[in-house]
Amino acid sequence: MTAFISGLLSFRRGPWEMLATILIALGVVMLMQPFALWAFTWSFVVTLTGTVMFIITSHFPE
Amino acid sequence: MPNPLDTAARATPDRIARKLRGLSDRAIAWAFVAPTIFLLLAINIFPLIWTIRLSFTNFAANKPNAEVKWVGLRNYERILTDPDIWQTMQATAHFLVWTIVLQVLIGFTLAWLINRKFRGNDLLTTLIVLPMMLSPAVVGNFWTFLYQPQIGLINYAVEFFTGIPASSFSMLGSVTLAPWAIVIVDTWMWTPFVMLICLAGLRSIPDYIYEAAEVDRASPWRQFWTMTVPMVLPFLMLAVLFRGIENFKMFDLVVQLTGGGPGDTTLLSSIELKREAFEKWRTGYSSAYAIILFVTVFGLASIYVKALNKVKER
Numbered sequence: 001m002t003a004f005i006s007g008l009l010s011f012r013r014g015p016w017e018m019l020a021t022i023l024i025a026l027g028v029v030m031l032m033q034p035f036a037l038w039a040f041t042w043s044f045v046v047t048l049t050g051t052v053m054f055i056i057t058s059h060f061p062e
Numbered sequence: 063m064p065n066p067l068d069t070a071a072r073a074t075p076d077r078i079a080r081k082l083r084g085l086s087d088r089a090i091a092w093a094f095v096a097p098t099i100f101l102l103l104a105i106n107i108f109p110l111i112w113t114i115r116l117s118f119t120n121f122a123a124n125k126p127n128a129e130v131k132w133v134g135l136r137n138y139e140r141i142l143t144d145p146d147i148w149q150t151m152q153a154t155a156h157f158l159v160w161t162i163v164l165q166v167l168i169g170f171t172l173a174w175l176i177n178r179k180f181r182g183n184d185l186l187t188t189l190i191v192l193p194m195m196l197s198p199a200v201v202g203n204f205w206t207f208l209y210q211p212q213i214g215l216i217n218y219a220v221e222f223f224t225g226i227p228a229s230s231f232s233m234l235g236s237v238t239l240a241p242w243a244i245v246i247v248d249t250w251m252w253t254p255f256v257m258l259i260c261l262a263g264l265r266s267i268p269d270y271i272y273e274a275a276e277v278d279r280a281s282p283w284r285q286f287w288t289m290t291v292p293m294v295l296p297f298l299m300l301a302v303l304f305r306g307i308e309n310f311k312m313f314d315l316v317v318q319l320t321g322g323g324p325g326d327t328t329l330l331s332s333i334e335l336k337r338e339a340f341e342k343w344r345t346g347y348s349s350a351y352a353i354i355l356f357v358t359v360f361g362l363a364s365i366y367v368k369a370l371n372k373v374k375e376r
């Protein structure tokens with residue numbers, strides 16, 4: 001966990017890509033889940049944030 | 063001592079030298095690449111940017127002369143708070159998840175069986191691959207007859223095995239059965255595709271690996287889980303990527319089978335998008351809807367390609 005946070009702080013690709021991946025997956029689950037309308041409402045913002053973050057962080061150094 | 067060729071080249075007037083030399087390597091490379099870049103910009107990038115722009119307006123394509131108003135994020139807000147759109151997303155998720163699970167399981171099993179050498183192997187492979195070669199419109203019509211409560215073979219098969227009267231239920235007319243009916247048809251049609259990709263993966267595993275495992279007395283079960291599955295996994299993941307993207311925008315087959323009904327139970331997001339865009343003519347609204355679907359597929363494809371590369375590196 002500490003390595004993950006220090007990786008985020010030093011702008012390393014791995015942890016940031018992991019965070020973006022989690023956001024995209026969470027956004028898609030929120031979009032398609034049948035339980036809460038508020039989750040559906042916020043799903044696009046979460047997916048978009050994750051996708052933009054993924055595009056940016058894939059250019060970070062390893 | 064200076065090279066006589068260099069001296070001659072330098073002495074040649076620029077105008078003549080340019081004609082003799084022709085185009086530089088860089089210019090030739092650009093000449094080859096430019097048409098592709100132009101086509102990519104014209105067919106993919108420009109419509110995407112235009113759709114993003116339209117998604118912030120109230121533009122209606124059937125009223126080209128009407129005033130176009132900038133509505134900001136209102137289209138997105140309406141879509142993401144609409145329970146009907148939420149319902150179409152759930153229908154899409156049901157279709158997507160079950161078709162992929164069934165196609166992967168059946169496709170991999172078929173590939174594993176076909177990979178064994180037996181008589182009639184090639185003929186059987188050709189027969190299994192046939193559904194994939196049919197047009198979705200043909201498959202849709204064909205299965206509509208099979209699902210017919212009075213004359214359909216499926217209903218008679220159910221009656222034969224379970225005793226439930228054939229005319230007492232309708233696969234395409236029932237709220238609970240219709241979502242499964244479209245899953246069955248898509249699985250029937252596209253499992254051969256997954257099977258072919260898995261077969262390519264299985265045939266790429268060299269025999270000597272299995273021979274070495276047998277020398278080490280590895281059981282068939284262990285060989286399957288530690289050698290076959292990891293080596294076929296990149297192929298399987300590619301098949302899932304292709305089928306996932308394809309099924310996310312599934313339209314023709316489901317329109318032929320149910321038209322989105324009964325009620326909205328099989329109304330997939332692409333069918334709803336088409337209705338909004340070309341039946342209700344809410345172009346701005348449907349552009350926002352298309353952008354939401356695009357971002358979802360793009361995000362999923364990005365993480366999937368990353369996972370695929372990791373598996374290939376192993």
